[in-house]
Amino acid sequence: MFKSCLLDKITIIPGLVCYDTDAVPKEGLDFNIGVYKEVPFMGHTCYITQTMVTTWFFMLVLLVFALCVRAKLKKYTQVPKGGQNVIEFIVELMDSFTRSNMGDKYAYFGKWFFGVFMFILMSNLSGLLGFRPPTADLATTAAITLTTFFLIHFMGITKGKAGYFKGYLEPIPILLPINIISEFATPISLSFRLFGNILGGMIIMSMIYSTAAKYVVPAIAHIYFDVFAGVLQTVIFCMLSQLFIKDKIPD
Amino acid sequence: MKDIAKALGLITQIGISMFIPIFICLFIGGFLDRRLGTSPWIMIVFIILGVAAGFRSVYMMTLGYFKDKDDPLYYKKKEN
Numbered sequence: 001m002f003k004s005c006l007l008d009k010i011t012i013i014p015g016l017v018c019y020d021t022d023a024v025p026k027e028g029l030d031f032n033i034g035v036y037k038e039v040p041f042m043g044h045t046c047y048i049t050q051t052m053v054t055t056w057f058f059m060l061v062l063l064v065f066a067l068c069v070r071a072k073l074k075k076y077t078q079v080p081k082g083g084q085n086v087i088e089f090i091v092e093l094m095d096s097f098t099r100s101n102m103g104d105k106y107a108y109f110g111k112w113f114f115g116v117f118m119f120i121l122m123s124n125l126s127g128l129l130g131f132r133p134p135t136a137d138l139a140t141t142a143a144i145t146l147t148t149f150f151l152i153h154f155m156g157i158t159k160g161k162a163g164y165f166k167g168y169l170e171p172i173p174i175l176l177p178i179n180i181i182s183e184f185a186t187p188i189s190l191s192f193r194l195f196g197n198i199l200g201g202m203i204i205m206s207m208i209y210s211t212a213a214k215y216v217v218p219a220i221a222h223i224y225f226d227v228f229a230g231v232l233q234t235v236i237f238c239m240l241s242q243l244f245i246k247d248k249i250p251d
Numbered sequence: 252m253k254d255i256a257k258a259l260g261l262i263t264q265i266g267i268s269m270f271i272p273i274f275i276c277l278f279i280g281g282f283l284d285r286r287l288g289t290s291p292w293i294m295i296v297f298i299i300l301g302v303a304a305g306f307r308s309v310y311m312m313t314l315g316y317f318k319d320k321d322d323p324l325y326y327k328k329k330e331n
Contacts, residue, residue, distance in 0.1 A: 181304035182311070185272040189308075193267050236260035247311070 031203055033137055051137040058122050058134065062115075101242040109245070112151075113238050116144060120237060124198055124230030127205060128222060136199040141191040148241045149187040156248035163250055186244060190237065197233045201225030261312065268308040276301030 034050040069087055080088050091110075094117060098110035123135040134140045156164040168179045205225055208218050280297030284290040 175303075175307070177300060178304045178307050181272050181276065181300060182268075182308040185268060185275060185304065185308055188275065189264065189267040189271040192271065193264065232256065232259070235256050236263070239257060239260055240264060 031199075031206065033132070049137070050132050051134045051140060054126065054131050055123075055134045055140065058119065058126070062118060062122070097238070098242060101239060102246045106246070106249070109242065113242065116147075116241075117234060117238050120144070120194070120234045121231065124234055125226060127198075127202055127226045127230070133198050133202060135194055136202045138191065138195045141195045142187075144194075144237075145187040145191040145241075148190065148244065151241075152186070152245050152248050155245055159249045164248065190240060190244075194233055194237050197229055201229050265309050265312065268312060269305045272304035272308060273298065273301040276304070 035047045036050065036053060037048040039046045039048060069083075072083065073087070076084060091114065094114040095107060095110040098113055099107045102109055120135060123133050123140070127133050156167075160167070168176055168183075170179075202225075205218065205221060208216055208221055276297040277294065280294030283293045283297075287293070
């Protein structure tokens with residue numbers, strides 16, 4: 001009874017609950033991830049959702065942009081000129097950001113986080129173009145934080161060696177289950193904060209468009225919910241990922 | 252500017268890292284209770300564990316921010 005009542009009231013948890021056609025209201029506002037196509041796969045049904053299509057589109061855009069830049073930089077000069085200035089500025093910005101969080105020794109993480117940063121930034125700002133942001137789906141943010149989770153423990157094991165496993169028994173061995181639970185909570189809380197912020201912005205924006213667009217100028221709300229929150233959450237996501245990875249590496 | 256973003260990120264992360272372990276433990280405990288038919292005892296134990304884990308998350312995060320070796324609270328990595 002509780003479950004059905006909850007689903008009637010709150011159908012605005014897309015990506016979190018499984019796609020259930022009975023739970024979705026047929027008219028009015030629909031915040032659910034749109035399912036374009038159902039593909040049978042090994043006895044199960046896979047859903048090609050709006051999130052996936054938008055993600056593929058952004059991947060394509062980023063890949064084509066990167067390949068174009070790479071082709072252009074074939075004849076690079078020691079002293080940059082023209083478009084090379086812009087590219088070097090962006091890359092160096094992310095490098096110095098990584099360096100300030102993780103130290104000079106681990107500045108090579110800047111390349112990985114540059115890609116993550118660009119993808120999340122593009123997804124968050126895509127609400128401006130009328131897309132449903134891919135980061136407003138828990139699946140996308142969970143996938144990105146899964147890589148962070150892997151990096152945290154990979155760096156911890158390779159750099160920390162035995163100290164990494166000993167860290168779970170500190171300060172006293174009886175706290176082992178608590179330490180393990182809180183390690184698993186880290187990626188989940190990271191993914192939920194990005195997902196929740198972008199989803200909240202998206203819901204408020206669609207509410208404004210559907211009801212209050214006559215009286216309120218939506219552009220003002222776009223500045224806060226899409227541009228400000230989107231950029232801030234992207235920066236915070238990258239920064240916290242770097243801090244969590246740095247935390248596992250012994251000095 | 253970067254310090255402001257850092258502080259904002261940590262402040263907003265503290266709230267989330269407090270309740271996520273509690274919710275994880277709530278769901279694990281409820282699942283085990285339904286499987287074993289021992290409602291509600293495993294859930295109660297897991298919620299207590301979750302509260303402790305949430306406190307540990309917040310503690311470790313603030314500890315990472317104030318990385319001062321003279322701090323008496325700094326016990327981690329003392330041996331290294």
